[in-house]
Amino acid sequence: MPASVNELVELLQIEQLEVNLFRGGQPRKSRLQRVFGGQVAGQAVSAAQHTVTDGKHLHSLHAYFILGGDPSIPIIYDVESVRDGRSFATRRVSARQHGEVIFYMTASFQRDEEGWDHQDVLPPTPGPEDATSMFDLVKYISPDGAEQWKQEWGGFDMRYVGDPRPEDDPTRPYVPVVQRMWFKASDRLPDDPELHRAAFTYYSDFSLLGASLVPHGLVISSPKVQPASLDHVVWFHRPFRVDEWLLYDQTSPSASGARGLSTARVFTQDGTLVATVAQEGLIRPAKPREQR
Template identity: 45%
Template sequence: MSDVLDELVALLSLETIEENLFRGASQDLGFPQLFGGQVLGQAISAASQTVEPGRHVHSQHGYFLRPGNASLPVVYQVDRVRDGGSFTTRRVTAIQKGQPIFFCSASFQAEEPGFEHQVAMPEVEGPENLLSELQLFGRHAELIPVPMREKILCAKPIEIRPVNPGDPFNPSPSEPCRYVWFRADGPLPAIHALHKYILAYASDFGLLTASLLPHGASFWQRHMQVASLDHSLWFHRNLKVDEWHLYAMDSPWSGNARGFSRGHIFNRAGELVASVAQEGLIRRREDRT
């Protein structure tokens, strides 16, 4: 594994403080607030550590309550809601400075046979000849605010290659669809739970962007206030996040200063491994500096 990927694995591993109580370090990615994907992945990690090994997470539904502080650790309190015959349910609250910044419910199930079907994987260009998001941002380095520049342009644990990149600093209106290939930047241990933690972490990158595309707006425009409000994630099968996956995103609606986006994540074999949905704040503020 690369050093940055080692750091991500450590970030998602968590320290056990007491029964049902865990602490995770925070990662500063240069954003104004703590990256939501961090708390998504750490919350699933915390819940998983209270569940019998034979059951695997299949869904997570959470709300972002307050902006997190990337300079402070996060404490995760797990409530063992139910251990049923087929499903296990956990509720997780992420806390900083005595206040909840995020909470979610997560459900776990053992492997079980059943009916199977899925949507088809979109036919898009493969990742081999695409530029990475890091390379694309490097072309506009002078436009990235100085306090964020080093964090945005440094090595990342997740490699992202957009299929249909636009110019985030000078966007034009387009269809509310976005496709990116992504993978962990190096091989990972064959631990199914770890690959799901990292997928949860990666699922928050750029999802809300799809709801901005029809309006020619971008997170990088100074007058835009953009923040995740909630996040739902469904795992459909085990996966290897150190292999390429296609993240197909679309936004069917925006209104009332909110945007709604959804995503399907496919492996290279065309199998649907996860589905995602998110609503976020997309507010235009001319007074914003």
Template identity: 45%
Template sequence: MPKSLDALLDLLDLERIEEDIFRGESRSALVPRVFGGQVAAQALVAAGRTVPADRSPSSRLRSSRGGPIPHSLHAYFLRPGDPGAPIVYEVDRIRDGRSFTTRRVVAIQHGHPIFHLSASFQTYEEGLEHQAPMPDAPDPETLPTAAEMLPRHLPANVAQRLVEARAAVDLRYADTPPWGSVGTPREARSQVWFRTNGKLADDPLLHVVLATYVSDMTLLDSVLLAHGRGGWAVGDVVGASLDHAMWFHRPFRADEWLLYDQESPSASGGRGLGQARIYTQSGQLAVTVIQEGVVRVPRD
């Protein structure tokens, strides 16, 4: 396993300090706060660790033992997280039903809640089937890697920081990213292929956790594209995630190519909305994602 992916799995793994209380570490971020995808992924791990033992997901992220996985999560980012301090996750066992298990998680730093998540887990069952078709997208193998693409559009130091921060994930833009088309508004839509840079264990929860982590990386790009803005990387927008929701429809592997098809239906009041669908390379709709974030133009 590449060192970058090994380090990410260590980051997302949690220490149990009480029955329903866990502690997670953090690391230096690209901006002076904890990356939102990290907090969401760690909170989901904490929730999964409290599912009853007879149907529990793995107790370690490197295990291959399976169990019920989340079918949805809903989260609010309450305060910026401190990347230099650990995060405590307190889990509330809302309900343990025959088919569904519900958990609420509060992430705490310096005595204050910084993040709140509700997640619902379901045991597998058969049901009605239909889905929206997968949109056209280029073959991911034909697209440049982040290490190849970023230096074309960003200063060398910024590009290097982005490459290092995302080294555990192979993320490939299907078109020019926002910071590569500053000043040229275009359709509020962005497509990104992603997979982990290395194979993962077979535990379905692990793949859901990794997709949750990646889902916060690019979802508001489509907001920026509509206005020809480049975002924090070029300093023409100040942004932060406000809330985040995901629905997990079908099994998938985060170590195989996934298409993140994103669009923005609205921006107003200093906020922008992004909505997206994640498809497997074979065309299965795996996940739906919606996020609203702060999108402010800095004052001179």
């Protein structure tokens, strides 16, 4: 994971090998055993955007996480130009390692157009200045792991609204019916809108699956859970900047069959709805021998 905004930008600036073929690097320092899913999605967005050069912008992506990524080697992104129309363009991206597809994404791009406009309203929510710092929360849960977490996630400032500690924690006052958090890049990003969409996609895989565990009084890091992202969808509605506060308003309409579905609305501080995200993930109850 990037420890700084500079490392995040570097991670999302993929290398073009030939026409429609790209290579994505890995973080300089990471102790994760598998590649973070948001990294693969963010780099895939960067690859797809490189192939659309006629003024269209990304408005939606639909992705599947197929295999866990190996953090010790680069990832190859093969982009297929499915269609280039006057208003829309479609791209398919396959991410490969060791000769196997680990991730698959379809992305759609559109020229700016005028049309009807409406949106959901920002729910009454404390601002980021009144939210719990994720770093402070990690320090509370695992003092020894706080600095390691900061090295992995220092590129983002994340703050929970409410208290996401497990229900059986005696110091926890309540379990929220939704999971909300403010987030932004920890420093200023370049003004390139494509970079902001890739960075948003990168971040959007963080914490969303955990919303499906909130009704059960669990967190994603619980030894009782074997979690993994299965698919991921993002719809971009309006312009935004990832280096300005965004509210990730998450809820889970269903969990069954060891899978949890989470959805989220993303608002700016002034109440503009800029994106909607959905994800289904594995939330398999860990067997006793799998619990650590």
